[in-house]
Amino acid sequence: MTQARPEIVLVRGDITEQEVDAIVNAANSSLLGGGGVDGAIHRRGGPAILAECRDLRASRYGKGLRTGQAVATTAGRLPARHVIHTVGPVYQGGSGDASLLTSCHRESLRVADELGARTIAFPAISTGVYGWPVEDAARIAVEAVRGAETAVQEVRFVLFDERAYDAFAAQVQ
Ligand code: ADP
Numbered sequence: 169m170t171q172a173r174p175e176i177v178l179v180r181g182d183i184t185e186q187e188v189d190a191i192v193n194a195a196n197s198s199l200l201g202g203g204g205v206d207g208a209i210h211r212r213g214g215p216a217i218l219a220e221c222r223d224l225r226a227s228r229y230g231k232g233l234r235t236g237q238a239v240a241t242t243a244g245r246l247p248a249r250h251v252i253h254t255v256g257p258v259y260q261g262g263s264g265d266a267s268l269l270t271s272c273h274r275e276s277l278r279v280a281d282e283l284g285a286r287t288i289a290f291p292a293i294s295t296g297v298y299g300w301p302v303e304d305a306a307r308i309a310v311e312a313v314r315g316a317e318t319a320v321q322e323v324r325f326v327l328f329d330e331r332a333y334d335a336f337a338a339q340v341q
Pocket residue numbers: 181182183184194195203204205206208256291292293294295296297298299300326327328329332
């Protein structure tokens with residue numbers, strides 16, 4: 169496996185529209201759907217994704233997916249080939265465990281390597297309902313990707329709003 173630093177690309181838009189080998193879902197540990205990017209992925213991808221998530225809950229992940237871990241399913245009707253579900257840490261009381269947010273990115277890239285994916289799109293994990301300040305989350309996410317050993321060639325951060333885009337742009341100069 170050839171390993172070099174992946175190229176980091178920033179896009180303002182909707183992750184469900186990305187034509188990449190894998191998109192990452194900011195899931196919750198139940199794997200059974202939620203709001204935000206999770207809801208959008210299941211809505212646009214159709215029931216095949218949830219069916220595979222249910223199978224995972226009935227087999228390897230009886231207690232759910234732990235924070236910082238990642239697991240792949242089909243992407244159903246989405247243009248991407250796979251969805252990699254990861255669970256971001258919650259930011260509360262003015263702090264969060266940055267090592268878990270790093271782990272989300274590293275584990276997603278490890279799963280992408282197992283799938284043979286060369287292009288992957290991430291949302292701004294933990295910056296929605298989970299409350300992580302986007303400027304800080306952007307720094308952690310970009311550092312995690314830069315420090316990763318992976319055969320993935322392109323990491324695309326897909327930012328839903330201008331503030332998130334600007335926060336990531338400030339890290340990718
Ligand atoms: P978390 O629970 O990890 O905080 P959320 O889904 O609530 O996850 O939010 C994560 C980020 O994804 C937020 O910045 C939110 O604006 C963004 N987001 C929501 N929908 C989409 C989408 N369709 N494509 C890309 N990003 C999205």
